[in-house]
Amino acid sequence: MELKENTIVNSMPRIGDLAPDFDAVTTQGKIKFSDFASDKWIVMFSHPADFTPVCTTEMSGFATRKAEFDALNTQLLGLSIDSVHAHLGWVQNVRENTGVYFDFPIIADIDMKVSKLYGMLQPNESETAAVRAVFFIDPSKKIRLIMYYPLNVGRNMNEILRALEALQTSDEYKVAMPLDWKKGDSVIVPPPKTLDELNARLADNSVEKIDWYLAKKNLN
Template sequence: MSEPEPRLAPHTGLRIGDVAPNFSARSTAGNVQLSAYRGRWLILFSHPADFTPVCTTEFVALAQDAAEFEARDCALMALSVDSLFSHFAWLRLIRDRFDVEVRFPVLEDPTLVIGRAYGMVSADDHDSGAVRTTFFIDPDGIIRAMTCYPANVGRSVPEMLRTLDALKAVDKHGALAPANWAPGASLLRQPKVEIDEIFSAGDATSWFLEEAGKETRI
């Protein structure tokens, strides 16, 4: 028996720091164009399919915390290969079952054009069933962070908010966010780069590992 051919990995060359590819698509909130979101933060995320267990819990959690993203001037936008009418039926079910309304746009991508442009799916994929990808896009349309989870593991909404807060904080202060950073905790200063400053530092680590003060509002 011959060995199965290896599955090609998603690849489009998109990296942190790249401009997010523009697109237009139908959504549950009307026609959407990515460039219309310039001037504010945007979290674009894919889900494998409507009417699936993990995706349903994600959408309930995101809808429940939608005000938290709005307070940070960040829009949410979802997409999958499902049709617009499948999205409508699923969001109606979520409302009736969980008493929460999903108001952020959910895009249809039946031909995988958007998914492939963003590297969410491989060129040899026929559906997005194995992908749960998130892009954090800043007000200038630049991709600032990306995450990718398998279909059987849901995202953490608190971690999405923490990542957004950290990105906004480091932009505001020109500082660094350490491990497990959250609003109210100290940021780190950028390391010194002049040899005289390094030799004159008070100890062996303060030139590259020094707190920059706390950030309480983003």
């Protein structure tokens, strides 16, 4: 029984899983995750602690580029193992010192419930601070992409936005993205699955064929 309980505590959500539900207190009030931003994508990200230097740069990055997430129909949701009072103090401190306002909810995960639920606590890194995790969650509450960074390495905001746009573009057009894809670049069309599809692909001049199994097209 003890092994089973430990397995549950240490389990980590995977790509394709439904995002675990939870209730939480945030800097913008209480939320129930299953009802939160029901028609939007969600980028949920954890940081180790308030009033720390790397976290301040990261949260400021999310705040200053919030309009780009808004344009992609995406709600930001932060988290750390600090009280809501610490969160509010930090938000105000950064606003006073830099003019940057963290205008998105930040979960006060003081009991570590959400951090444990999402595998944000990784004991070999720290037992008392969440690693820098990023969960990309679609409007159906399915986890689509996960990023993990250690405590001492900040995230890349350009990559977070690029990955989000790639996921949304892939869903809309049923295509895949090649290495280093960014908006405006050609996308990969699905490879043939039957001989008829193979013959059709060979005769198709509307796509750029590197070979029969690798073909690209421009969405513009």
